[in-house]
Amino acid sequence: RxxxxxxxxxxxxxxxxxxxxxxxxxxxxxxxxxxxxxxxxxxxxxxxxxxxxxxxxxxxxxxxxxxxxxxxxxxxxxxxxxxxxxxxxxxxxxxxxxxxxxxxGPGGLPVTTGGKVLLLLSGGIDSPVAGWLMMKRGVKIDCISFISPPFTNDKTRWKIIEVTKKLSEFSSGHPIHLFLVPLTDLLMHIKERIPDDYMLVVQRRIMMKVANRVADTIGAFALTTGENLGQVASQTLQNLHTIEEASDRMVLRPLLTYDKEEIISRAKEIGTYDISIQPYPDLCVLFTPEHPVTKSKLEKVKKVEEKLGDISKMVEEVMNDMEEVVIRNGEIIEDS
Missing domain, CATH: 3.30.2130.30 (VC0802-like)
Known part of the structure; x- marks a missing residue:
């Protein structure tokens, strides 16, 4: 232990x-x-x-x-x-x-000495490792994960919870609050109104806005993601800049310069890899366009977002449907 x-x-x-x-x-x-x-x-x-x-x-x-x-x-x-x-x-x-x-021992700093962040936890390999690295620097993490029923199912929910359980083993007894946010209606709304090439960037910006709203409620100082420079279309310098502009607080990316092999090695070490590779539907994959823009322009993104209507209202609506699961030392202690 x-x-x-x-x-x-x-x-x-x-x-x-x-x-x-x-x-x-x-x-x-x-x-x-x-x-x-x-x-x-x-x-x-x-x-x-x-x-x-x-x-x-x-x-x-x-x-x-x-x-x-x-x-x-x-x-x-x-x-x-x-x-x-x-x-x-x-x-x-x-x-x-x-x-x-x-x-x-694992080194690092005692958890909570560095404040609190909200981790954007996907179903992939990277974000759990990012959360682990933040805890190693003394930061307490809570997590937000976006789901899209019926495209994602109970197995997807299980996968996200199991990863959070594994991360909670490194949280020195401090509970991790996992927020599961259903985005199906909002993602469909984006799909209907935003050009395909800009759809991915707009989706990520909306996720940032929802994450900021949750961060407000829990007092998180920053957001953390598993983004890795150049790994996928949404993670170019231009797109990262465009996406982060939607956030009211800084976005920390501890994996930014890691090679994929380094991330996989760390995921295996901390015990999240075998869970992350389970082939259950992932929102990030289900709603990814075939040819997303890789060098987005902020002005154009804001222009196309006008087609969505009142984004703040949409964010509040998904907040109303949010589920919270509290996990400590690998066990669920509260499930709303």
Whole structure:
């Protein structure tokens, strides 16, 4: 579990003892026995004494403990430069802590120390990885996902929830609020009134507006997406600029420069890949035109959007049909 808590760089399974020398020696010998059972032949002792009231200095403790270990295990040898294992001894105010193993944690910053963002979570591989990276930098995420029944079905909903469950395992016990927004009527309205080549960009801009409205209600400072420069038609510099202009807050794109292979590798590492590749209908695929514009012009986009009518009213209407699922530590704790 510690490997999923951001802010932990290293984890050391320790033995805690009192300040009696015999107790410290006994624990150091037991740990050496354990390491010797792995076939290790060389060791060193490394003592750090932050409790200056302890009467024995660090160097002297190294000598004493090393001598006792050699007495118990004559086949071992001291190697100060490149030992097979190290007996670490930390003498602190409340006790003595002894360990021989260190496990690397995920690093990063504790979740919530960097504020809150709203992740635009699709059914693909990229956006879950983007959310994971934001949490690694100390940011709490909530998620919004757009669905379009009956074109998407219960399996699509299941897929999105399962990905969110997996992400919640890295949220340090903080719940993730997943907002499922049905966009079928609005997408059909766009399809009927917007030229095919500009339909994709307009769809993304409307999603930004809805996401901003949700972000307002939950107090999210920014939006986050899994967009990757040049990966698909909507992710050219020109289109990213046009789409982001529809947002009232900044849009963070942690995957912007990643290769697809890097994203897939990370998705496998965090456990979202096998869920993301499930072949269930995805809104982003279902409503993608055959030849979308790749170098959109903002002025033209705003002009064609006039054909849609009152966009703010449409956003409020889809908000009324929104579903909220609250997930903590891989489990649903509330479903509206």
């Amino acid at each position: 510690l490997k999923k808590i951001f802010g932990i760089k290293w984890a050391n399974p320790m033995v805690e003892t009192g300040f009696e020398l015999n107790e410290i020696v006994g624990s150091a010998v037991e740990l050496s026995k354990y390491e010797r059972s792995k076939g290790f032949k060389t060791f060193k002792v490394d003592t750090r004494r932050t409790n200056k009231s302890f009467p024995i200095g660090s160097m002297r403790m190294n000598e004493l403990l090393g001598a006792e270990i050699l007495k118990n295990f004559p086949d071992l040898r001291v190697n100060l430069e490149n030992p097979d294992f190290t007996i670490n001894v930390e003498i602190r105010e409340k006790g003595v802590y002894i360990y021989s193993e260190s496990e690397r």
